[in-house]
Amino acid sequence: MADIFGDFRRLVLSALNDLAAVGTLPRGLDVARVAVEPPRDPAHGDLSTNAAMVLAGQIKQSPLELAGKIAAALAGRELETADYRGAGFTAEVARPGFINVRLEPAVWHMQLRAVLLAGTAYGDSEAGGGRRVNVEFVSANPTGPMHVGHGRGAVVGDALASLLKKAGFDVEREYYINDAGAQVDALARSVYFRYCEEVATQPESALLHSSSVSQSALAEPEGFYPGEYLKETGRRLFERDGERWLGKAEAVWLGPLSEFAVAEMMALIRDDLAALGIGFDRFSSEKALVEAGAIDKALGVLEERGLVYTGVLEPPKGKLPDDWEPRPQLLFRATQFGDEVDRPLKKSDGSWTYFAADIAYHLDKYRRGGGTMIDVWGADHGGYVKRVNAAVLALTNGAATLDVKLCQLVSLFDNGQPVRMSKRAGTFVTLREVVDEVGKDVFRFIMLTRRNDQALDFDFAKVTEQSKDNPVFYVQYAHARACSVMRHAAEELAGEDLTDAALAGANLALLADPAELALIRLLAGWPRMVESAAEAHEPHRLAFYLQEVAAQFHLLWTKGRDEVQLRFIISGDPDLTRARLALVRGVAIVVASGLAVFGVTPAEEM
């Protein structure tokens, strides 16, 4: 894949090798931090490398002097990749020790050709080397429909997975279903309550003839989930099972109803996810894991290493809970792996903690081939990161890495006014309502316009506005505009071959305007952008990049205004027209390629 920055970096490294061969440099220098980047100021040239400054410290030489030697070693070399073969460049040394490189414009023209030939596969990278990455996200409790915060995690996780795939990793998307534990029991009881309500509406119901049944059945259970959606679930249960569960002891129905309720809730959640265009490769069940004895096995691993013991935790600092008292518990030595305190594995009633199940789950993921694990969580789980990291370290002896991405809160606004949300008051806004209101593409893009650890304000009025302060619109508009130009061209140049493959053969050397070259430079940065964003696990970077591409394209468009925009591109000169159409297509390809990572459909017209 054509990547001028990567290619030039290889050139620099080979020059360094040659210098080492003749003894100018010692062997075995650490070149990991040697980078080839576009200089911040275009006046400094097309490419810039910090090689001299990175190495100067290692060999105690002046960066400036070393830069001179490297620049001399670079002189006379040629770019070796087929995409640029024969293209020349000049290197010069600048103040602190930078080596600035000016490329012949032909390099950029060749780069544009490569973009057209690659299509939306442009930017695909081998950087991941097919290594396995497991991305676990959403994992919302199966107790109701998703809310907006879940939606953020869903989009971030999904886009991150796509990004990693584009960067050459073997990615698995996974959802962890917390279908064990007290909250599922509470869910089942809530469903039972709604079921009884439903039965009571039936004219021939046994409930009507038995006051004792009605009294016990129609009391809201402890931990009741009050949401309306469970009424539907209760009705569906009645449709399926009739009055079968009526008046039975809880012990009889709790198990079957839990299963029923979780399946119903997961169907709800899958629907919400489908509305966002998100699917998973795997759903893992906590319950199945527990029943398979995975916790015992995982704790066995920890026990072998002497990391499990029974002890009493120090009271938490600051204000104590009212009922605090010292209790002996089964604990994990998390403090040996960077956590503040050792963490409980068993509750005082002898049942496992959620953490114990999580230890088992992460070991399971690791054993399935996940040397690299990414978990996307809500920020309210922040206090949990250290202990899970500690557990992963302990379980795998440091062989696995876990990166937990915490998504900060999403606040809803409408025209600057906060949208008040309260579960109790029933003014709770679900993810589905938001997505139905603004559309999947808008929602997805907006969720990626902030770093995940930055709180996000979501304003219904602003995100649907057709103006420049709306990044979704701005980027989509660039793509639509490019498509519009191509439609005009197809009409006016009927009979000409305007496919990407044909345009790649245009005389691109005619693109000599600084604004045109600047735009190609930007497009050339796409593969680098994919790799660095993937490495950092930060999909939001692409959103900013795409806005930049859109801005440069709009700029170029208006630049043609003197000659009337469309005529600037589709001019009287057939060769120039084809060259400029090639650039327009290049923009469309990169934008579409970026939006594809985001799971956003590029607009062809607006």
Next chain:
RNA sequence: GGACCCGUAGCUCAGCUGGAUAGAGCGCUGCCCUCCGAAGGCAGAGGUCGUACGUUCGAAUCGUAUCGGGUCCGCCA
């Protein structure tokens, strides 16, 4: 009281893992439409990167302390 996240232009936010004169949008000032996408663009003003030390050739970026905002806080998930 502790842990985690965030303090960058009036506002909302980037800043590519330590580099050159810190950027973008909105807002503000002044420009650019007979017509073909002005749903856009150009130029200008606007900064002690919360504060103070430290690490080094070099810090918005790393470390320590401190102030402000948010989230969470034994067996809840």
